Amino acid sequence: MILKDFLPAPAFRDFIQFYRIVHFEFDKITEVSIKAYPPKPEECIYFLLKGSFDIEFQKCHKENVHLLIIFFGQQTSINRRYFYGDGFLNFQIVFQPTGLFRLTGIPAFELSNQCLEAESILPKNIRLVYEQLQNADSYTEMLLIADRFVGVLISNARKEQHLLDSVSKCMMKGNSNVPLGWLARESCLCTKQFKRKFYERIGVNPKTYARIIRFNKAFNTKNAHPDWDWLKVAIECNYSDYQHLSKDYKEFTGLTPPELHLLENNSPENVLGLTKSLYDSRFRATY
Numbered sequence: 001m002i003l004k005d006f007l008p009a010p011a012f013r014d015f016i017q018f019y020r021i022v023h024f025e026f027d028k029i030t031e032v033s034i035k036a037y038p039p040k041p042e043e044c045i046y047f048l049l050k051g052s053f054d055i056e057f058q059k060c061h062k063e064n065v066h067l068l069i070i071f072f073g074q075q076t077s078i079n080r081r082y083f084y085g086d087g088f089l090n091f092q093i094v095f096q097p098t099g100l101f102r103l104t105g106i107p108a109f110e111l112s113n114q115c116l117e118a119e120s121i122l123p124k125n126i127r128l129v130y131e132q133l134q135n136a137d138s139y140t141e142m143l144l145i146a147d148r149f150v151g152v153l154i155s156n157a158r159k160e161q162h163l164l165d166s167v168s169k170c171m172m173k174g175n176s177n178v179p180l181g182w183l184a185r186e187s188c189l190c191t192k193q194f195k196r197k198f199y200e201r202i203g204v205n206p207k208t209y210a211r212i213i214r215f216n217k218a219f220n221t222k223n224a225h226p227d228w229d230w231l232k233v234a235i236e237c238n239y240s241d242y243q244h245l246s247k248d249y250k251e252f253t254g255l256t257p258p259e260l261h262l263l264e265n266n267s268p269e270n271v272l273g274l275t276k277s278l279y280d281s282r283f284r285a286t287y
Contacts, residue, residue, distance in 0.1 A: 001025055002139065003274040005094075005281065009147045014161070015099040015154055017042065019146050020092040021139055024051075024268050026085070033083040033268040038219060038253050038260065039075045039212050041172060043111065043203070044094040045118050045126075046070040049134050051088035055115060056080040069118040069130050073111030074203040076212065078253040078260075083268060091133050091142055093150065097168035097209075098201040105158035108203030122153070163187045164197055171213060177238050180206055214238060215248045222261055223275065224283035230257055 005018040026033060048068050057079045101108050104121055111121070119126055129149045136142045164187040171178070183206060184194035198206050218237040222228065228236075234245040242257075249257045269275050 001272060001274060003269045003278055005278070006143055008143075008150060012147065012150050012154060013096075014165075015096055015103060015157075016150055017094045017096050017099075019143055020044075020090075020094055021142065022088065022090040022092070022269075023139075024083075024088040024272060024274075026083070026087060026268070033088075033271075034263075035081050035083070035267045035269075036078055036253070036260065036263040037075070037081060038078045038215070040216050041074070041097065041209060041213050042094050043074055043100050043108070044072050044092050045122070046072065047091040047130050047133050049089040049091060049130075051083060051085040051090075053084065053088075054082045056082070067117050069126055071111070071114070071116045071118040071121060073114040073116075074108065074209075075113055076204060076208065076252065077113070078255070088268075091146070093146060096165075097172060098162075098165045101201045102159040102161065102165070103153050103157050107200045109199050112203035123156075125152075162197070162201070164189070164194065164201060168198070168202060168209075171210060177210065177214070211248055212252070215252055218245055218248075218257075219260075220279055220282040222257070223264060223279040226261075233257075 002021050002023045005020050007013065007018055008016040024033075046069070048070060052066075057077070095103075098108075100106070100111075106121055126149070129145060132145045133142050136145060167183050167186050170186075171183075180191060180194070184191045187194055187197070189197065195205060198209070202209055204212070214237055218233055218239070221237055222230075222233050225233075230242045230245065234240075234242050237245070239245040239248075246257055249255060249260060253260050255263070264270060267275075269278070
């Protein structure tokens with residue numbers, strides 16, 4: 001079993017953050033496994049190679065997912081996923097903030113908070129990639145298959161790089177509280193142009209994106225350091241106090257910080273003992 005993020009080949013890192021492999025076996029779990037997914041600063045493709053799940057969105061409607069290759073746009077609210085079967089294998093390609101826009105030319109705001117059939121926005125040969133991943137003999141082979149696929153996508157990219165792309169990566173690396181005017185100047189744009197292009201390339205406005213980055217940092221920090229009190233987590237993640245942090249938790253998930261982390265403690269990967277190294281690595285990546 002594994003839950004781990006892997007870097008792509010160096011030549012692809014302008015477009016791809018990482019590949020993620022999620023492989024669970026549920027022999028020791030008697031009930032349907034539930035995982036709460038709060039917002040992260042990412043768009044990704046899921047290749048669902050084994051198992052199935054339902055999704056319950058924050059507005060309390062549940063959708064059965066019968067797709068094999070799923071695209072998730074930038075999310076701004078929590079969803080819960082109910083896993084079925086005796087195992088689950090999922091290979092993910094997680095794009096850089098503006099990576100999918102550059103590859104497809106599709107405005108990112110059209111895909112925000114969407115769960116779509118990936119073939120509707122990416123080349124039809126993605127089905128062949130799915131079959132190759134399903135028949136792969138090892139995780140290493142899966143990574144090589146993904147690199148080949150990404151290489152083809154990049155060779156047919158629809159949009160040129162913009163300075164805004166580098167600025168968005170700077171925000172991802174813990175610089176989410178910098179003033180809007182500075183971000184615009186670094187992108188060689190006026191504030192109005194920056195907001196418009198940011199929304200087109202990332203799918204949400206700069207303020208919302210910065211809040212998602214900070215919230216995700218707090219979520220990863222608490223998971224990496226469960227012994228830290230909430231005030232320390234808040235200060236470490238550039239919140240003014242616990243109430244400030246709690247406001248973001250409630251807006252993005254509908255839950256208080258302790259309530260969300262109680263759900264996380266009961267997630268399949270935590271029950272299976274797969275989370276410590278993952279959250280340690282994510283915590284280190286933001287410092």
